[in-house]
Amino acid sequence: MFLNMNKYKRANLFFIVAFLIVSVLTGCNQNSDNSSTVVSEQSEEAAVTNENEKESAPMAGEITVVTLYKENVKNLEQAANDYMALHEKVKITVKQMPYDGYGEWLKSQFLSNNAPEVIFTEGANEFKATDHIISLNDYLEEPNPYSNSGNQKWKDDFVSPYVDLSKDAGGSVNMVPWSLFGIGIYYNKGLFEKAGISELPKTWNEFMSVGEKLKQSGVIPWAVALKPSDAQTAWPLFIMHAATTRSLVPEVNLRTADGWNFDANNPLSVQGETIGPDERYVAFKKGLIDPAKSKAMADPYRVMKQAAQYMNSKDFLAIEGGDAINKFVNGESAMLYQGTWYLPSLQTKLAEYKANGQNDKVFEFGIFPFPQITNENTDTLTMGGVNQLGGLRNGFMVKKMDDENKTKIAIDFLKFITSPQEADKLFQMTDPETGFRYITDISTVQGVAPMPGTEEMQPKQEWADMTAGGVNYDQKDWDEFWVQWQQYLTDRISEEQFLAQRSKSNLEALERNLKVFEKDVDQAWIEEQLQGLK
Amino acid sequence: MKRGFQSTMNHRNIYLALIPAFLLLSVFQYIPFFSAFYRAFFDWNGAQRSEFIGWDNFTTLLADDPVFIRSLGTMGIIVAVNLVQGVGMALLLATLIHHVRSERLKYFYRIMVIIHAVVPSIVTTLLWKNFYSTDGLVNQLLSAVGLESYASTWLGDERTALGAILFLGFPWVNGVFTLIYLAAYLGINPEIYEAGRIDGVTAWKRFRYIEFSSLIPQTRLIAVLSIIGSIQNFEGILILTNGGPAYSTLVPGLMLYQYAFKYSQMGYASAIGVLMFIIILSLTLLNRKWGANE
Numbered sequence A: 001m002f003l004n005m006n007k008y009k010r011a012n013l014f015f016i017v018a019f020l021i022v023s024v025l026t027g028c029n030q031n032s033d034n035s036s037t038v039v040s041e042q043s044e045e046a047a048v049t050n051e052n053e054k055e056s057a058p059m060a061g062e063i064t065v066v067t068l069y070k071e072n073v074k075n076l077e078q079a080a081n082d083y084m085a086l087h088e089k090v091k092i093t094v095k096q097m098p099y100d101g102y103g104e105w106l107k108s109q110f111l112s113n114n115a116p117e118v119i120f121t122e123g124a125n126e127f128k129a130t131d132h133i134i135s136l137n138d139y140l141e142e143p144n145p146y147s148n149s150g151n152q153k154w155k156d157d158f159v160s161p162y163v164d165l166s167k168d169a170g171g172s173v174n175m176v177p178w179s180l181f182g183i184g185i186y187y188n189k190g191l192f193e194k195a196g197i198s199e200l201p202k203t204w205n206e207f208m209s210v211g212e213k214l215k216q217s218g219v220i221p222w223a224v225a226l227k228p229s230d231a232q233t234a235w236p237l238f239i240m241h242a243a244t245t246r247s248l249v250p251e252v253n254l255r256t257a258d259g260w261n262f263d264a265n266n267p268l269s270v271q272g273e274t275i276g277p278d279e280r281y282v283a284f285k286k287g288l289i290d291p292a293k294s295k296a297m298a299d300p301y302r303v304m305k306q307a308a309q310y311m312n313s314k315d316f317l318a319i320e321g322g323d324a325i326n327k328f329v330n331g332e333s334a335m336l337y338q339g340t341w342y343l344p345s346l347q348t349k350l351a352e353y354k355a356n357g358q359n360d361k362v363f364e365f366g367i368f369p370f371p372q373i374t375n376e377n378t379d380t381l382t383m384g385g386v387n388q389l390g391g392l393r394n395g396f397m398v399k400k401m402d403d404e405n406k407t408k409i410a411i412d413f414l415k416f417i418t419s420p421q422e423a424d425k426l427f428q429m430t431d432p433e434t435g436f437r438y439i440t441d442i443s444t445v446q447g448v449a450p451m452p453g454t455e456e457m458q459p460k461q462e463w464a465d466m467t468a469g470g471v472n473y474d475q476k477d478w479d480e481f482w483v484q485w486q487q488y489l490t491d492r493i494s495e496e497q498f499l500a501q502r503s504k505s506n507l508e509a510l511e512r513n514l515k516v517f518e519k520d521v522d523q524a525w526i527e528e529q530l531q532g533l534k
Numbered sequence B: 001m002k003r004g005f006q007s008t009m010n011h012r013n014i015y016l017a018l019i020p021a022f023l024l025l026s027v028f029q030y031i032p033f034f035s036a037f038y039r040a041f042f043d044w045n046g047a048q049r050s051e052f053i054g055w056d057n058f059t060t061l062l063a064d065d066p067v068f069i070r071s072l073g074t075m076g077i078i079v080a081v082n083l084v085q086g087v088g089m090a091l092l093l094a095t096l097i098h099h100v101r102s103e104r105l106k107y108f109y110r111i112m113v114i115i116h117a118v119v120p121s122i123v124t125t126l127l128w129k130n131f132y133s134t135d136g137l138v139n140q141l142l143s144a145v146g147l148e149s150y151a152s153t154w155l156g157d158e159r160t161a162l163g164a165i166l167f168l169g170f171p172w173v174n175g176v177f178t179l180i181y182l183a184a185y186l187g188i189n190p191e192i193y194e195a196g197r198i199d200g201v202t203a204w205k206r207f208r209y210i211e212f213s214s215l216i217p218q219t220r221l222i223a224v225l226s227i228i229g230s231i232q233n234f235e236g237i238l239i240l241t242n243g244g245p246a247y248s249t250l251v252p253g254l255m256l257y258q259y260a261f262k263y264s265q266m267g268y269a270s271a272i273g274v275l276m277f278i279i280i281l282s283l284t285l286l287n288r289k290w291g292a293n294e
Helices: A007-056 A070-086 A102-111 A125-129 A137-141 A189-194 A204-216 A235-244 A246-252 A277-285 A295-310 A321-329 A340-355 A404-417 A420-428 A475-489 A495-516 A523-530 B002-010 B012-039 B056-063 B066-098 B103-118 B121-131 B137-144 B161-167 B175-186 B190-199 B203-214 B216-232 B235-240 B252-261 B266-293
Strands: A061-067 A090-096 A118-121 A176-188 A220-222 A333-339 A365-368 A390-398 B042-044 B050-052
Touching: A061 A070, A061 A404, A070 A090, A070 A404, A070 A420, A090 A404, A102 A118, A102 A125, A118 A404, A176 A189, A176 A340, A189 A204, A204 A220, A204 A295, A220 A295, A235 A246, A235 A295, A246 A277, A277 A495, A277 A523, A295 A475, A295 A495, A321 A333, A321 A340, A333 A340, A390 A404, A404 A420, A475 A495, B002 B012, B012 B042, B012 B266, B042 B266, B056 B066, B056 B266, B066 B103, B066 B161, B066 B175, B066 B203, B066 B216, B066 B252, B103 B175, B121 B137, B121 B235, B161 B235, B175 B216, B190 B203, B203 B216, B216 B252, B216 B266, B235 B252, B252 B266
Parallel strands: A061 A090, A061 A118, A220 A333
Antiparallel strands: A118 A390, A176 A333, A176 A365, A176 A390, B042 B050
């Protein structure tokens, strides 16, 4: 047939076939090129996937989390279950360690190599110093894959500045922060109303008028025990001294890191700085922090003395801390200075009264921050005011391990439970028997709502606190403080005698510290600083 | 000499059996006791830091520590009052029980004086702490009899705290001391009583010249035990006042404990211990001298 065609037809057919062949061949070539690209991309993807799979391979392993609080076991078990639902090959066991002497218990566990992988604790630095736990700095810079906050770094999910403030002197963060304690004044709303108090006191002077009104109404304004078993009257001194001696910090903290600058308005500016025993001793000898010579040291004592008339002065030398609490719970006193940790027992007690039909004992309570002292009370507040007492209460530390997989699980679990949504869930959990929250402290994770009523106890750090001079410098000084404080508040010794006794006790304590911390003390530096001083 | 050695060898098993007990006593009692004399001359924190400071601890204690001097005074008061309480009440009770005619009643009273010894002393102390509280039994009793103006914060006021501690345990019946006296009464020869009756002695003269003179060795023993106990024991004070308020109930024993275990000043605590030992030894020697003169 092909041969029977005419010349033109044969030529046309030839070109058509040729075109088709070329087209097919070209197409095949093109396909062939595409195929090779796909194969190449596929192999690259496969390589990346393999790498990723290695990174994000389903985690498998077993870790133990130990807590020191009984009330946290349920929350942690819930967190462990939630985590295990996401990671089927991981097993997390939650255990409780003894609260009393838990530090000693942990030391023995570390020494016998039986320590759990994740430890919920109130302090971690001593275990970092002994190299038993890992530094968390690098991990906190990583993203938290469980967080919905949108933050780039895990550490940014926490309330500022607690991650940074929890660093040890070497700059290492040793604990993933979990909760903050706050301290405020619990008050009996009924007794306040009865005394005609409609506004809560914000300043010290307002606080004094509230005390007077309560006293006139026939109740004890403020229940305290004047003993170390109830440090209510010492807590205000801690925060007041930090504020009144703030301007002295640059004069007291003389041996600083290179280029250090103190910024009273920036709480982080004191990070990593510590006042050593030799610096304190020199400051004392110069009279900067000597209660007998320094107004900044003496004024907080004078201010607190004004409140003694509104305390249960009849028996505050005889009763213990627990008795002071009972006076508030029984409605004998209108105020109590206590922390977030006290909330569950107060709620439980009031619920007990209600359940027992003792409705006359049930009262509504509220909490307000400790009143601010102002320039009307002291002229030493030249750099900011008084920060509320509070701070980091607890967190999680991770054991130093050879097994990288366990470390990875431990860190991943901590990222999971500190993700805002999981933390919020855990903080909201309530005990089905009492109906109260397991955790009454304030979360360190941003966005977790505090328990209703505790909003005012949020420990705001507005100013840098380094406490140039404090109430006491060792245990003996602390014991002596209580004897002197008791005598001063009960008018058995004068202000002058009290300050002289404090001065003597402080100096003796500082001298003892020079011996105790002999290795860190630079005697030549002390002599140089005190040269020419009488 | 040779016979003595032979005798020891003959009973060597007994001597060998004593060794473990004395070894343990040495480790836990004698070495710490004697080392306290040595450590009292050091500034020692109980661990690494130990610096020889000669008599400094003693001179500070006696010349520069008004709290310690005050605690010595408090201890003196406690020792004196406890001595009167311990000897007096036990002697009175033993004398009364001894003169009960019914043997069954005597037996009953003997049981009664000793039975409260089964109650741990800490329970008694805590009970008294409760009695002394602001709304405790003591103040309630005072209010009930119209003496509410005398109600006080017994343990919280430095004017009343020491008195409250001395009153603790009223009526201060010491069962063991009473039994010691009762046992001594049984040793008095009935013929002496008979002779006294014939001579027509009064009850007081019988007690003074017949009974008490026979009970002097027991009185000396009880006095020594009471003095040592009063100087050494501080648990009650620790629980009730912890030495306060304002050091008004602080005693050297409690100070020793605080310096050793709270302030880690073991050298200073050892010096307090040495001074306490010297005081106990002196009082015991005085007692012995009194006994020798008798």
